[in-house]
Amino acid sequence: MREGSLKLRPYLDDVGVMIGLEIHVQLNKLNTKIFCGCPLDYHDDEPNTHTCPVCLGLPGSLPVINRKSVEYSIKVGLALNCTIEEHTQFYRKNYYYPDLPKGFQITQYDYPIASNGYINIEGEDGEVRIRINRAHMEEDPGRLVHEGGSIERSKYTFIDYNRSGVALLEIVTEPDLRSPKEARRFLDKLRNILGYLDVVDTTLEGSMRVDANISLAGGSRSEVKNISSHKGAERALLFEIIRQKNLLRRGGKVVQETRHFDEARGVTVSLRTKEEAHDYRYFPEADLGPIRVADWAPGIQETLPELPDARRMRFVSNYSITDDHARSLTSEKQVADFYEQVAAEVDSKLAAVWIADVLKGELNYRDIGIDAFSSEYMVALVKLVAGDKISEQSGVEVIRTILDEGGNPDEVVAAKGLLKAGGDIVTTAVVEVIEENPQAVEDYRSGKPEAVNFLTGQVMKKTRGRADAKEVREMIIQRI
């Protein structure tokens, strides 16, 4: 094991949950498919318009490796702390399925592009290391479209080969995950790393597809196939744990089987049991031959960007912010870049609060990305708050207004009259409110401290939020 590596999971809980994931990542930022020159950007196009003899598997066609896909895969392997061996080799995995035009899938077997890596995630009790068994390259098959929506109900099925031959990287973990929540954290972390590497557009449908293996102490494992979202993975695993737990409690046996996650109903259903397992007859793909990649890896290592963990640690030490803030700010590369631009201009701690706590919340709520807000606006905004020109509450309002209606901070502050009111106006308002609400004043004096909240609220209303609530409160208490 590597020096300084974290301990392997020291515990199994009472139930002994063990989860391993296989994640199919589409390398969809390449220009072409893995073995032919067909363009990848097919998502808005008619079915079967991005095909050629190679990706249709026509008789006589031959695969030629897209070298960029090898480069991207090495990049991911290195980012996942994997070993890149001397050479890599493709194999044929033989099975019949209508979406597989050659009757075999070109994939990797004995010599995957990357192996023996790890990712650290936030576990239930601190940081834990999740081992990566391997990452191997393969081609995506076509896509079945069932007329009527599902296999059971459809009378016939269409096959779209636009996806056939898209480069996939299958990342396989060891069964080191202990809970559905950890599985989700792992997937989120993986997505963040892939985002940093700029090899996958994770917003495209089907760009990250998950198979999950799960077992409980004393039971066989089941495999849940083709989960399309991270939330889905968490739900599917939760369902599986409960299902297996109940089964074991009733004295039943968990059989080794493949299950399908029905996203709409939130349940997993049995697809096939072990007896029907395939013999894939893997053997080397002689049309491609081994690729010597030992010489590629060092060059690619040099081009690796600073990854989320390293950046997080740098943020904590360079910008003196909390680990939580740093984690939040570095999870997405764009957000981290944004933060660094802002922190260069204003107080870094204040910037962290405004971006991690406020802006990200507003973005999540609207389900939009960081590019919806400019870093210059954020600089301006933090300056307004830091210079005591607007209240924190107004700051939030400025962000919301810009996101919903547009405009820049100065415009919004002017249009809404959010500039913090000067002392006279606040004092006048306090005096007026005390005069107008004798009952509340009386209540406070007779031992009901919460009455001051009401009075503060009245002052804030009068000043349309431009006063500092804390100061107002102090002023009222002093006067009554």
Next chain:
Amino acid sequence: MITVAQTLEAIRNSSVEDVLNQCIDRIESGTFNTFITVAKESALEAAGKMEGHTGPLAGIPIAIKDNISTRGIQTTCASKILGGYVPPYDAHVIERLKAAGAIIVGKANMDEFAMGTSTESSHYGPTLNPWDPERVPGGSSGGSAATVAASEVPLSLGSDTGGSVRCPASFCGVVGLKPTYGVISRYGLISYANSLEQIGPIASNVEDMTLLFNVIAGHDARDSTSVAGEKDYTKALVDDVKGLTIGVPEEYFGEGIDPAVEKSVWDGVHRLEELGASWKEVKMAHTKYALAAYYVIAMSEASSNLARFDGMRYGLRLEKDHDWHTTYSEIRAQGFGEEVKRRILLGTYALSAGYMDKYYLKALKVRTLIRQDFEQALKDTDVLIAPTMPTPAFKLGEKISDPLTLYMADVNTVPINLAGVPSVSLPCGFSNGLPIGLQVMGRHFDEATIIRTAYTFEQNTDFHTRSPEVA
């Protein structure tokens, strides 16, 4: 037989169309069942555009084995399962031929999916040997060799997986080359055993064969195993073997060899000796394992390569709709012939869990040893000479019912494919009116030396001048 020079002369004296029409007439009136598809229309269309073409094969009609993809011309691999399949693209060699001005006259008959040594496993009926219609033309490129022997066309293309060009060249008395693996792009060649097979040129003499080879050889980015060979192989057409050392592997003159074949090949070695070469016996100790290794590898690869023929996208279809599982099995049960099914089943078995080590991986180890045999034998020799086939052409039906005996016939041709080295077969004698083939094998990428040896032999003998009497 017709040479390229004679055909060019005929074109000069009349026209490309006239020569092509005569050629198609000969094919259509021929009795040897050499073609599955005659592409009359597209050939005449191509001929019409030949005016002023300066390519080395301008106007020359050529037959293409029916497992090489031709855009717009049905390509069946002699199988029912591919009946009606018209490829939407040209193989790399076809692009090269068209650029050189050659005219594709049609698709030559063959053993189904190139599996066979006699062209009797074709779904479209067997090809007959022009030297004796009761005999097989050899296989699997039987149609390609027979059409040249029958003077129907001057040139043809075959493919050679375990001797499929050289065997019919030997049985039909023509010249056929299996090049070094990688020298001719396989893009568009419908795979049977992809790690072994190469497209190979066939002609009535060494010069024409070399001319054709020159046109189709060369690097192609669409085949990852493709490499650049010599720039111009015609430079090897030199009538001189002085100083060359010939190796004669005794293992190639083993059990079952016809005495007439043995004598003709030795006569050939001595003829070359008279012309200035020297010879010595060489040992190739692992030859006896070659057949077994070859069939395990070829069948394993075939079981995978033929998986794509499922009736879903092209070829044979069923009258009635079924679920896809049933459709696959029905189509494959109806579409494949007996020999193809046998090889798919054996190959599937050899690759299955638990048997992979026992058969496939062991065969790969033998393959390495065979390769080392060649490297060793060719260290202090320049070429190796041996019989192509242990006997002259056998009778139709004589061996087809006994697959093992039929497989034994490949004993001298399969080691070359396992090793990936080049080998040419050319006529070196006759026995009871049937041609005998002499095989010249060489080092990787050293086609030049085997061409030079074959050319010198041919220039100083007259076997290549004889043609079968064709009605």
